[in-house]
Amino acid sequence: APSTASAQTPYTDDAVYQGLGGKDGIKKIVDTFVPMVLADPRIKDSFADFDMEQLHVRLQEQFCEFAGGPCKYTGKYRDKTMDGVGTVRDMATVHQDLKITNAMFNALTEDLQIAMERNNVPNSVANKLIAKLAPMQRAIVTQ
Numbered sequence: 001a002p003s004t005a006s007a008q009t010p011y012t013d014d015a016v017y018q019g020l021g022g023k024d025g026i027k028k029i030v031d032t033f034v035p036m037v038l039a040d041p042r043i044k045d046s047f048a049d050f051d052m053e054q055l056h057v058r059l060q061e062q063f064c065e066f067a068g069g070p071c072k073y074t075g076k077y078r079d080k081t082m083d084g085v086g087t088v089r090d091m092a093t094v095h096q097d098l099k100i101t102n103a104m105f106n107a108l109t110e111d112l113q114i115a116m117e118r119n120n121v122p123n124s125v126a127n128k129l130i131a132k133l134a135p136m137q138r139a140i141v142t143q
Helices: 015-019 022-039 052-066 091-096 102-118 123-140
Strands: 077-079 087-089
Touching: 015 022, 015 123, 022 052, 022 102, 052 123, 102 123
Parallel strands: none
Antiparallel strands: 077 087
């Protein structure tokens, strides 16, 4: 019998979104992930000037959309802390000044994997989210 799953949801495939625990699950993952990043000596300095509340929201939107959930991630970040003017920047420009290396990107990915593990996300689901994030490495790594 043909699958009726596609009839119930406009999203092509939200299995990863469901596997992460939906919006609540994603919020828990981000709540675990952000403090880990801020404590990680390899990358914490890159986040020193960020508006943490905004970072939380943006990461939740991003993971939700990438997982096939009903969210729209714009990548827009209102830069009130870094330039004092409140300029809205996109993902590439937010990251260009941060001088991110591949090692730093990998550290972030590693922290995310641990955050998902701590929230009992199955490996298969975690790997699919990581795979969706991988192409962003080009936009983020500038060194």
